[in-house]
Amino acid sequence: MRARRRRRAFTLLNLLVSVAVLGVLSGLAVVSLAPDDGARVIGAAQMLASDLEYAQALSLADPDRPAVLRLDTGAEGYWIARVEEPDTPVLDPAGNPVVRLFGLEDAAHLVDVDLEIISGATDGWVEFDGFGRLTELAAAVLEVRLGDEARRVRVSSATGFASIEIP
Numbered sequence: 790m791r792a793r794r795r796r797r798a799f800t801l802l803n804l805l806v807s808v809a810v811l812g813v814l815s816g817l818a819v820v821s822l823a824p825d826d827g828a829r830v831i832g833a834a835q836m837l838a839s840d841l842e843y844a845q846a847l848s849l850a851d852p853d854r855p856a857v858l859r860l861d862t863g864a865e866g867y868w869i870a871r872v873e874e875p876d877t878p879v880l881d882p883a884g885n886p887v888v889r890l891f892g893l894e895d896a897a898h899l900v901d902v903d904l905e906i907i908s909g910a911t912d913g914w915v916e917f918d919g920f921g922r923l924t925e926l927a928a929a930v931l932e933v934r935l936g937d938e939a940r941r942v943r944v945s946s947a948t949g950f951a952s953i954e955i956p
Contacts, residue, residue, distance in 0.1 A: 826938045833902045833933040834940035834953045836889060837867070841944055841951040843887070844869045845921045847879065848949075852919025859914040860931075865904055866890035872916060903934045907941065921949040 840858060847856040847869070859875055860867045868878040868888040878886035892900035906913065909929035916924045923929060929944040941954040 826935045829899055829902060830933050830935050830938040830940050831953075833891065833896070833899045833904075833935075834942050836896065836899075837904070837931060837933060837942050838951040838953055840867070840869060840887065840889065841915065841942065844915070845917050845949045845951075847871075848917035848919060849921045855917050855919055855924075857914045857916045860904060860906060860910065861890070861913075865892070865902065866896065867904065875914060901935055905932045905934065906930075907932050909944070909946070915944055917949055922947060923949055 844856040844858045854871045854873065856879065857870055857872050857875055858867055859870055866889050868886065870876065870878055878888050881887050888894075889896045891902045891904070907930035909915075909923070909925050909927045910931065911925065915929045915931075918924050923944060923946040926946055928946050931942045931944075933940050933942065939956070942951055943954055944951045
């Protein structure tokens with residue numbers, strides 16, 4: 790008579806333990822890949838500086854219709870408009886209005902980020918002239934904050950260039 794061979798295979802218990810370990814590891818990976826507060830603040834500051842440069846470029850391209858970056862502090866965001874129509878956002882080359890509301894659409898990852906005027910942005914906007922300079926005599930300083938993390942974006946009154954200050 791032949792001896793029976795014992796087959797080796799995964800038991801149900803082995804399979805359940807393996808699936809549980811993979812679930813825990815994937816949960817840890819997702820949490821570690823999420824941007825932290827510092828990265829979100831830096832991203833918001835870079836987006837703001839880039840949009841300030843876009844507003845400056847619009848003013849240089851059409852000096853008779855300078856651009857403004859208008860802050861909507863209630864909704865924690867901003868838009869770019871022409872000085873003669875400050876409540877109407879300009880359209881980007883794709884035909885979309887240039888509006889950034891933290892937590893929505895292009896800025897969805899910036900939820901809970903706060904935007905504050907520190908100085909130089911009278912009436913809640915940063916206005917450029919036809920030469921790309923600020924119309925204010927002082928530099929505009931805007932602060933992006935989330936929890937303990939903060940970055941300031943400074944716009945030079947003489948050149949209109951935006952820079953992110955490193956604390």
